[in-house]
Amino acid sequence: MTITIALPSKGRMKEDASEIFSRAGFTITSVGNDRSYRGRVEGRDDIEIAFLSASEISREIGNGSIDFGVTGEDLVREGLAEADARVEFCARLGFGHADVVVAVPEIWLDVDTMADLGDVAADFRARHGRRLTIATKYWRLTQQFFSGNHGIQLYRIVESLGATEGAPASGSADIIVDITSTGSTLHANHLKILSDGVILKSEACLVRARKPEHAANPVVAEIIQAVRKVL
Ligand SMILES: Nc1ncnc2c1ncn2[C@@H]1O[C@H](COP(=O)(O)OP(=O)(O)OP(=O)(O)O)[C@@H](O)[C@H]1O
Numbered sequence: 001m002t003i004t005i006a007l008p009s010k011g012r013m014k015e016d017a018s019e020i021f022s023r024a025g026f027t028i029t030s031v032g033n034d035r036s037y038r039g040r041v042e043g044r045d046d047i048e049i050a051f052l053s054a055s056e057i058s059r060e061i062g063n064g065s066i067d068f069g070v071t072g073e074d075l076v077r078e079g080l081a082e083a084d085a086r087v088e089f090c091a092r093l094g095f096g097h098a099d100v101v102v103a104v105p106e107i108w109l110d111v112d113t114m115a116d117l118g119d120v121a122a123d124f125r126a127r128h129g130r131r132l133t134i135a136t137k138y139w140r141l142t143q144q145f146f147s148g149n150h151g152i153q154l155y156r157i158v159e160s161l162g163a164t165e166g167a168p169a170s171g172s173a174d175i176i177v178d179i180t181s182t183g184s185t186l187h188a189n190h191l192k193i194l195s196d197g198v199i200l201k202s203e204a205c206l207v208r209a210r211k212p213e214h215a216a217n218p219v220v221a222e223i224i225q226a227v228r229k230v231l
């Protein structure tokens with residue numbers, strides 16, 4: 001059985017992901033021309049490479065159409081219910097670091113923790129005639145964290161597909177859940193992270209779709225071991 005590994009075709013993870021595989025002894029070349037979305041590993045007919053975007057990789061790993069992928073943990077956990085049952089996080093690769101955080105306007109001086117935010121959410125309708133709104137593209141992680149971990153039920157998610165940090169200033173939401181790496185975008189938008197508001201510390205991971213046939217395939221273990229060795 002051929003094993004398919006999906007690597008980011010563009011974006012911030014592309015170079016680092018290919019580099020790790022070449023250090024691990026898998027030299028990747030594109031099939032056809034440089035813009036091709038398929039590749040191969042030199043000297044290996046038992047491995048295929050697919051070049052996809054980081055978000056596509058998390059989707060394809062979820063439906064099992066690829067065996068391995070390199071993508072952000074945030075994208076996998078957001079894209080997949082029961083992620084740990086369906087995929088294995090084989091290795092954390094040390095790049096693509098980003099924290100998924102809850103951030104509120106800096107001027108909310110009395111709000112520093114999720115418990116404080118829970119109090120705000122409970123009073124919100126009485127004070128403002130509507131629920132607290134959260135701008136995010138991380139629906140699943142937000143619901144798990146607010147409702148599951150912190151018992152906060154009174155909020156409404158407003159879908160944001162870009163410039164999430166601008167939502168409180170523009171009035172389209174009260175607070176946000178988004179990723180941050182240097183913190184400069186939050187700072188520029190006068191937002192602060194709650195002290196216990198880090199939902200997930202994400203980085204690029206080697207992820208495997210859990211498939212029964214992998215147990216009998218030595219190439220699967222070989223790939224995991226070779227990558228772990230160069231970290
Ligand atoms: N500063 C950052 N901004 C956004 N994502 C970051 C940042 N740092 C690391 N990442 C991680 O990079 C991944 C997203 O990468 P990228 O934007 O290249 O992929 P994508 O979502 O497939 O791209 P696109 O949205 O253009 O299709 C996520 O896992 C995210 O956590």
Ligand SMILES: O=P(O)(O)OC[C@H]1O[C@H](OP(=O)(O)OP(=O)(O)O)[C@H](O)[C@@H]1O
Pocket residue numbers: 165178179180181182183184185186
């Ligand atoms: O904490 P910081 O270092 O400021 O980084 C965080 C920001 O970077 C990303 O946006 P980016 O401009 O990269 O665009 P994207 O959302 O399209 O990836 C992300 O969506 C945040 O807005």
